Ligand SMILES: Nc1ncnc2c1ncn2[C@@H]1O[C@H](COP(=O)(O)OP(=O)(O)OP(=O)(O)O)[C@@H](O)[C@H]1O
């Protein structure tokens with residue numbers, strides 16, 4: 001039952017995504033992780049200006065599947081099941097993916113490592129962070145911004161803070177209160193190798 005549901009969710013997401021960039025013999029997978037307002041989406045957009053890839057933004061995918069999202073655990077589980085399957089499908093077709101989600105839990109990140117392992121891809125993980133006072137300010141200013149797909153505010157940031165689980169594998173760290181260009185350049189170098 002769940003399998004049928006996930007398959008039809010993936011079809012809906014694919015339909016919404018529209019056209020894809022060209023396929024690569026060796027596509028890459030970039031995964032960001034960080035609390036709301038730390039600048040993940042901003043970072044992914046900057047990265048995608050230099051690297052051709054599909055950005056899969058969890059909030060955008062969530063609205064496709066759930067037009068009035070409730071953010072329950074069951075909703076998120078269904079969203080991530082479909083997102084992960086979609087990521088694997090795209091990578092299998094040679095399409096590079098940037099996965100823009102909080103990805104705070106080790107449990108969900110493990111699923112991404114497994115996908116990469118199955119496809120013999122080395123995933124690039126990036127922990128995105130910013131000082132809380134800056135996040136507070138940014139989230140306040142972001143409210144009502146048509147550029148964002150996220151509803152998260154300072155209350156959501158505080159709720160999620162205890163859920164951060166340390167990334168055990170090798171990863172990049174980007175502090176978005178500073179210039180993000182050096183990390184972007186490093187990632188591009190790693191991918192182009
Ligand atoms: N490096 C930066 N320089 C300037 N502004 C930034 C930077 N990073 C993020 N911002 C701004 O801060 C706000 C929050 O950033 P963003 O929406 O990228 O956060 P997020 O981590 O994707 O949050 P969410 O988890 O809620 O989606 C946005 O208005 C964005 O334009």
Ligand SMILES: [Mg+2]
Pocket residue numbers: 040041042100150
């Ligand atoms: Mg975002």
